[in-house]
Amino acid sequence: MEKFIIVGKNVSGLEKFMIDNNQSKFRAKQVYNWIYLKSVKTFDDMTDLPVQTRELLKEKAVLTSLSIKDKQVSKDGTIKYLFELKDGACVESVLMRFDNRANLTACISTQVGCAMNCSFCATAKLGFKRNLTSEEIVQQIFLIQSDTGLKVTNIVYMGQGEPLLNIDNMLESIKIFREQFQVGARRITVSTCGIIPGIEKLMNINFQSTLAISLHAPDNEIREKIMPVAKKYKFDSLIETLQKYTEKTSRRVTIEYVLIKDVNDSLEDAKKLAFAISKLKSNVNLIIYNQNEKSPYKRPEKNNILKFKYILEASGKKVTVRLERGADIDAACGQLSLKQASK
Numbered sequence: 545m546e547k548f549i550i551v552g553k554n555v556s557g558l559e560k561f562m563i564d565n566n567q568s569k570f571r572a573k574q575v576y577n578w579i580y581l582k583s584v585k586t587f588d589d590m591t592d593l594p595v596q597t598r599e600l601l602k603e604k605a606v607l608t609s610l611s612i613k614d615k616q617v618s619k620d621g622t623i624k625y626l627f628e629l630k631d632g633a634c635v636e637s638v639l640m641r642f643d644n645r646a647n648l649t650a651c652i653s654t655q656v657g658c659a660m661n662c663s664f665c666a667t668a669k670l671g672f673k674r675n676l677t678s679e680e681i682v683q684q685i686f687l688i689q690s691d692t693g694l695k696v697t698n699i700v701y702m703g704q705g706e707p708l709l710n711i712d713n714m715l716e717s718i719k720i721f722r723e724q725f726q727v728g729a730r731r732i733t734v735s736t737c738g739i740i741p742g743i744e745k746l747m748n749i750n751f752q753s754t755l756a757i758s759l760h761a762p763d764n765e766i767r768e769k770i771m772p773v774a775k776k777y778k779f780d781s782l783i784e785t786l787q788k789y790t791e792k793t794s795r796r797v798t799i800e801y802v803l804i805k806d807v808n809d810s811l812e813d814a815k816k817l818a819f820a821i822s823k824l825k826s827n828v829n830l831i832i833y834n835q836n837e838k839s840p841y842k843r844p845e846k847n848n849i850l851k852f853k854y855i856l857e858a859s860g861k862k863v864t865v866r867l868e869r870g871a872d873i874d875a876a877c878g879q880l881s882l883k884q885a886s887k
């Protein structure tokens with residue numbers, strides 16, 4: 545018989561398992577505390593459980609269905625994980641530590657591969673395999689915590705896959721992070737390439753975490769060239785939907801913009817972008833393209849980055865330039881999986 549997977553189950557799921565196995569509901573709460581607040585590695589580490597309960601768990605359950613297949617540690621402290629799923633497929637997560645800050649941010653995946661086919665993304669080359677279950681999404685954070693012994697304080701849904709195309713499992717995992725891992729809604733960010741029906745769904749449930757939009761272009765023409773999703777969900781409709789979203793939720797959105805040399809980094813592009821988002825309650829996050837030998841794209845000139853930033857700031861936007869993390873490892877999403885797939 546298949547073993548019961550514990551991490552990622554909601555409270556009632558675990559309580560039912562305990563009751564079905566002649567244990568009290570209270571034992572479920574104890575197990576919850578061990579996995580979500582302490583992220584223990586084994587059932588034997590759950591020292592306040594009676595030996596007989598621990599034996600039962602060992603016989604009938606496992607903590608996770610994911611396992612760590614590979615791990616790379618960067619000089620700057622970034623850790624990249626390759627997790628193997630039960631069916632042999634792999635997904636990636638990254639843990640980032642920022643100097644002078646207590647925050648530990650984990651970037652997690654929601655799908656195996658991705659169907660969106662953005663031209664600058666290594667994950668796109670894997671194609672789409674399947675959605676992750678909510679349990680598989682939650683287990684990434686659990687395994688990072690149990691491996692490092694550290695508490696993840698911020699979670700970003702920016703790994704492999706398009707979260708809004710797996711929206712129900714994504715929302716269920718957020719519920720568990722908030723209620724069990726005790727990560728505040730404002731410390732969770734979901735990044736989408738612009739799936740309008742998904743944004744509308746989040747708007748209708750008054751989503752309280754941060755929504756980030758991978759815009760990466762100042763107009764539809766450039767966007768279609770690098771992000772095929774723009775053929776279906778047009779630039780102007782996306783900005784209009786985001787405007788409605790910010791009005792309904794009273795939440796600012798984050799515009800993600802990866803600067804790629806000679807593709808979308810001209811001063812004209814900066815001006816167009818500033819105009820396009822001038823009425824949108826938003827901050828801008830500029831990301832410097834992580835150049836790699838398999839991609840035709842190049843990193844922009846430093847001078848251009850500064851000018852681009854200046855133009856947006858002059859238009860009244862708060863702009864951050866995202867530090868490149870883990871430059872000495874395969875930290876860009878999809879690179880580690882691609883290596884694995886080609887082995």
Ligand code: SF4
Pocket residue numbers: 658659660661662665666667668703704705706737877
């Ligand atoms: S950038 Fe995101 S949405 Fe685009 S292909 Fe990569 S994982 Fe998918």
